[in-house]
Amino acid sequence: GAVVSQHPSWVICKSGTSVKIECRSLDFQATTMFWYRQFPKQSLMLMATSNEGSKATYEQGVEKDKFLINHASLTLSTLTVTSAHPEDSSFYICSARIKGSYEQYFGPGTRLTVT
Amino acid sequence: DQQVKQNSPSLSVQEGRISILNCDYTNSMFDYFLWYKKYPAEGPTFLISISSIKDKNEDGRFTVFLNKSAKHLSLHIVPSQPGDSAVYFCAASVTGNTDKLIFGTGTRLQVFP
Numbered sequence: 001g002a003v004v005s006q007h008p009s010w011v012i013c014k015s016g017t018s019v020k021i022e023c024r025s026l027d028f029q030a031t032t033m034f035w036y037r038q039f040p041k042q043s044l045m046l047m048a049t050s051n052e053g054s055k056a057t058y059e060q061g062v063e064k065d066k067f068l069i070n071h072a073s074l075t076l077s078t079l080t081v082t083s084a085h086p087e088d089s090s091f092y093i094c095s096a097r098i099k100g101s102y103e104q105y106f107g108p109g110t111r112l113t114v115t
Numbered sequence: 116d117q118q119v120k121q122n123s124p125s126l127s128v129q130e131g132r133i134s135i136l137n138c139d140y141t142n143s144m145f146d147y148f149l150w151y152k153k154y155p156a157e158g159p160t161f162l163i164s165i166s167s168i169k170d171k172n173e174d175g176r177f178t179v180f181l182n183k184s185a186k187h188l189s190l191h192i193v194p195s196q197p198g199d200s201a202v203y204f205c206a207a208s209v210t211g212n213t214d215k216l217i218f219g220t221g222t223r224l225q226v227f228p
Contacts, residue, residue: 004158034216041124043117043218044159044204093158102147102208104216106158 003027004096006107013084014115021079021110023094029074030096034104035067038091050077084114118142119207121219128226134192136222138205141186145207149216150179150190153202162203163190195226 003026013019023033032051036044048064050056050071058064068080077096081088091111095104120139128134138148146167151159165172165179165188172179178191192199202223206216 006158009156041220043119043220045218046215049215095158102164103149103161105161106151108158109156111156 002098002105004030004094004105004107006094006110008110009108010111010113012113012115015085016083018080018082019084019112021081021092021094021112023077023079023096023107025075025096025105028096028098030077031074031099032097033071033077034095034097035069035077035079036093036095038093038109044093047079081112084112086114088112089114117220118145119205119217119219121203121205121222123222124220125223125225128195128224130197130226130228131194134190134195134199134224134226136190136192136203136205136224138188138190138219139186140188140207140217142207142209142217143186144209145217146210147208148179148181148188149206149208150177151204151206151218152199153204153221159204192224195224197226197228200224200226 005024007022035047038044047062048056048058050069052071052074056069071077093109095106097104149164150162153159163174163177181188202221204221205219
């Protein structure tokens with residue numbers, strides 16, 4: 001149980017374009033979903049927290065107009081990287097938390113490469 | 116400011132021996148700690164957690180120890196197996212703000228035969 005999927009697993013896009021990443025909880029309802037970013041050999045950095053049906057809460061330094069997060073249902077959250085630049089190239093990981101639980105269940109991640 | 120630190124970027128252990136991964140934190144408000152295991156190109160997988168009201172939690176081959184006075188926790192894996200080879204992250208949170216997990220930088224464990 002507690003499986004989280006991400007799609008796509010790997011995407012290459014050109015500078016200036018937008019790319020959408022989906023995060024789904026497959027066998028549970030996730031009241032809260034999280035988006036992280038990981039640079040090579042670095043820690044996971046929380047970008048934003050989203051609760052179903054409400055606006056995402058962004059961490060300091062994360063541009064909310066650039067990283068659009070939508071949590072449309074209890075099983076789906078999307079991250080859209082708008083006007084992508086090469087410095088946005090990274091590994092993006094989502095996680096989901098079951099209500100009442102501390103643990104977060106992570107998706108497999110999406111590697112974004114912006115050329 | 117790195118609030119959760121894993122000072123050893125890598126660790127190499129022989130199969131069957133004990134692996135000890137260490138984690139230090141600076142924020143005394145942290146009261147819940149978790150360990151995650153991560154394979155390349157995959158998301159982290161939850162391993163074990165501990166609340167600050169305890170100093171030890173055990174689950175099979177995995178034991179986490181917490182020393183609050185030293186702001187230090189460690190993960191012991193006994194016996195180590197080749198399949199344990201991965202990057203291990205510790206994470207910390209504050210009760211009441213459990214949304215936010217602060218991750219360490221990870222320790223790459225390699226278990227060799």
